[in-house]
Amino acid sequence: MQHIILIGLSHKTAPVELRECIALTMEETVDTLAGFRSHPDVNESIVFSTCNRVEILMAAQNSENAVQTAKTFLAQSKRIPVEQFEDALYIHHDEDAIRHIFRVTSSLDSMMVGEPQILGQIKDAYLVATRQKTSGPLLNRLLHRAFSVAKRIRTETGIGDHAVSISYAAIELGRKIFGSLKEKKVLLIGAGEMAELAVEHLMGQQVGEIIVTNRTFERGFALARRFSGRAIHFDECVAQLKSVDVIISSTGATGYVINRDQVKQSLRSRRNRPLFFIDIAVPRDIDPRINRLSNTYVYDIDDLQTIVEENIKDRGQEAAKGERIVEEATVKFQQWHETLKVVPTIVALRKKVETIIDGEIKHTLASLNGLSSDERQALERMKSALVKKVLHHPTIFLKKNGCREDRTLYLDVTRKLFDLDK
Numbered sequence: 102m103q104h105i106i107l108i109g110l111s112h113k114t115a116p117v118e119l120r121e122c123i124a125l126t127m128e129e130t131v132d133t134l135a136g137f138r139s140h141p142d143v144n145e146s147i148v149f150s151t152c153n154r155v156e157i158l159m160a161a162q163n164s165e166n167a168v169q170t171a172k173t174f175l176a177q178s179k180r181i182p183v184e185q186f187e188d189a190l191y192i193h194h195d196e197d198a199i200r201h202i203f204r205v206t207s208s209l210d211s212m213m214v215g216e217p218q219i220l221g222q223i224k225d226a227y228l229v230a231t232r233q234k235t236s237g238p239l240l241n242r243l244l245h246r247a248f249s250v251a252k253r254i255r256t257e258t259g260i261g262d263h264a265v266s267i268s269y270a271a272i273e274l275g276r277k278i279f280g281s282l283k284e285k286k287v288l289l290i291g292a293g294e295m296a297e298l299a300v301e302h303l304m305g306q307q308v309g310e311i312i313v314t315n316r317t318f319e320r321g322f323a324l325a326r327r328f329s330g331r332a333i334h335f336d337e338c339v340a341q342l343k344s345v346d347v348i349i350s351s352t353g354a355t356g357y358v359i360n361r362d363q364v365k366q367s368l369r370s371r372r373n374r375p376l377f378f379i380d381i382a383v384p385r386d387i388d389p390r391i392n393r394l395s396n397t398y399v400y401d402i403d404d405l406q407t408i409v410e411e412n413i414k415d416r417g418q419e420a421a422k423g424e425r426i427v428e429e430a431t432v433k434f435q436q437w438h439e440t441l442k443v444v445p446t447i448v449a450l451r452k453k454v455e456t457i458i459d460g461e462i463k464h465t466l467a468s469l470n471g472l473s474s475d476e477r478q479a480l481e482r483m484k485s486a487l488v489k490k491v492l493h494h495p496t497i498f499l500k501k502n503g504c505r506e507d508r509t510l511y512l513d514v515t516r517k518l519f520d521l522d523k
Contacts, residue, residue: 102442104164107198108171109156112212115189125150129178134233136174142166145237147230151222160239200431206247207254209423215260215416220251250430254423268298270408271379278377282306288345289313291352292324299349314338342367349379350386358386443499446512449521458484
């Protein structure tokens with residue numbers, strides 16, 4: 102019987118410096134799969150490599166040999182000694198490997214539980230393996246089941262419903278305020294990383310014009326071009342208060358970039374249209390007193406962090422539901438996997454019974470005069486019926502749950518009772 106083995110390291114076991122050393126490029130992944138394909142100790146293989154994990158999933162007869170092969174291939178591919186990364190490795194066999202793949206694919210093992218990217222990354226890795234012809238019947242079935250489990254968890258739990266990043270939390274707040282961010286006008290003050298991420302999320306909401314201002318105009322111009330926006334000089338930003346809908350500020354200023362009086366003066370021309378400030382700067386860029394003005398909303402990084410922490414807690418509760426789905430799927434897949442142990446014994450048992458019946462028929466025919474063709478066909482039908490009836494209950498017992506807990510014991514007894522190992 103083939104075993105399912107997984108060996109790898111992740112953000113939970115290895116620092117980023119080590120993960121960077123072990124991460125495989127697409128070319129290295131293809132080369133590694135090619136090596137597995139021609140290696141006698143590995144029957145099937147799939148390689149996952151992301152910024153947070155490198156894992157090798159295998160099907161093999163000998164687990165120990167497969168693990169050693171995987172270590173050797175990693176070391177050779179990255180040209181580093183096994184000792185440099187061996188302590189960070191985890192190794193899972195059969196049921197534990199099945200459970201791990203289900204958890205990873207469903208993002209229950211991700212650095213940020215519920216993030217959607219991992220499912221696409223594993224699907225891509227699986228596609229590469231199928232193109233390289235290294236994923237066979239066992240891993241194909243396992244991966245398709247993993248994709249189904251991930252979909253079920255997304256559908257039946259709220260694991261991905263709540264924002265768990267500062268930038269995305271800001272966008273969710275904006276959607277609550279405006280109902281929809283479609284065609285809204287955005288002003289980006291400064292070029293901080295989180296502000297850029299917020300704009301990227303906004304682009305996904307089909308916002309309208311994006312205006313960028315920065316103390317260094319050239320840098321603002323470069324960022325505006327990236328988002329197909331328009332750059333303005335820093336001293337022009339206050340004038341934009343009359344027309345924009347969302348302001349994202351992330352500068353290194355030591356005082357407020359926009360104060361209450363400036364916003365108050367712009368409100369008359371806004372005609373009660375909401376104005377939403379996302380202040381991701383430390384120290385703050387936006388005067389918090391602006392929040393007291395009508396139809397203005399100011400959220401700073403502490404506000405957003407509180408929302409994120411609450412959402413992470415919510416995701417944790419939803420993840421518990423996901424874990425139950427994973428356990429259910431793991432048990433079912435493992436039960437199917439265990440039945441594969443039975444197949445060689447049933448095949449050998451059938452062959453044994455057929456040989457015995459064939460011998461008896463041959464012995465009987467030797468004492469009879471020649472039989473007609475119809476009579477010989479009738480004997481063949483009788484032989485087939487006898488084999489089926491004799492083996493029906495033993496086959497059902499070995500395949501089903503009747504001996505699940507002691508399957509290995511019953512298989513061993515069956516092989517000894519019928520002397521199948523000679």
